[in-house]
Amino acid sequence: MTSTDELTLLRRVATKDRKAFEALYHLYYRRLFGYLLKLTRRVDLVEEVLNDVMLAIWKGAASFDGRSRPSTWIFGIAYHKGLKALARRPAEVDGDAEGGPEPVDRDEPESLAARRELAGVLGRALGSLSPEQRAVVELTYYYGLAYPEIAEIVGCPVNTVKTRMFHARRRLRELLPGMGVSGYAG
């Protein structure tokens, strides 16, 4: 689906069209689930935050001014809702996503895959970053976004995006084996 199609869908949601909302929900569910899992590292929070995001879309679709892509607007909402949820419900003492309640569909293999992903070497390295730094890394390398677009999603100046990436790169290089670097190149 193109950005224009998504805009049309969002405009219909703005008129409280439930069918359009259901289509948007199906279109974005997996993308938001994956993004929120990467951002929060908390399987137990993802479903709840995802619903918060969808509710915000339902309520606020009329305020979307079309200056950015619909996905930028939606991921921006998800970013802020995700950080709010982390602040509201900090991780347990062990800081481990494994400790939280199970998600609704806990028997599904995909949820197990999500758990495995969190436990991998890269997952641990990414987990050691702050959520703000992690968001920049994921939005850059996984979602392939340009830095001005990332700045819009996370709601900060482009230089802050670059600074977060700078610190994240340095940290990842320390933690990821096989990156083969003798020293700081910057």
Place this chain on the structure above:
Amino acid sequence: MREQEAHGERVHQRVWELLPWYVNGSLAERERERVETHLAACLRCQEEERICRRTAGEVAKGGEVAPAPHPVQLQRMLARIEESEREEKESAGPWRLLAPLRSLVQATPRPLRGALVAQAAVILLLVGFLGWSSLRPTNQTFVTKSDPAPAPVPTVRLRVMFSPRATEKEIRELLQGIRGKITAGPSPSGAYVVEVPAAGDPTDVVLARLRSEPQVVMFAQPAAGGPGEAAQ
């Protein structure tokens, strides 16, 4: 000479910062060209570019691990929307009459919003004046804060487990048929609490209706407290 070196170092720093976005192919053309020119001559940036590509590859390998939405999840989402809208209506009071106007304002391009709001204000003033002059009230009634609040609608709670093969549409239609609403769940065993109006069909009839669709409902029974238990 020193100035030249300082300038070269500044260019190096700027390029070094941009490498992640050079690697993901999102740089604007001018920036990309600037990075490529510098990269051709800078060993440190060439090494860093390799690291960025390797990191990007690792992150991409993380893959999309998200499950597909279950129909019940969408059902719960829609129930939450209804709940939220009901709360908004209740809390908005008489201002809810202005809600369509607010949507219209939000959907109007910014430069025209002021004119639209001013026009609406003038119309409202005129209508108000006409109403006041032609319908001067003779008897007025007042509601005091001590008046009792409207009583909540009593409901009956049922414990329902949906079939994993049931679609969201089937569940929605069934719930609409019994005027039911999912209010809690799933429990560890996958059961949901569905509330139906106590003033509606008798509980036995509602349960029979649910059980008559085994492709949608695996089991349905009164929640703890029996069929007579009403929640408020």
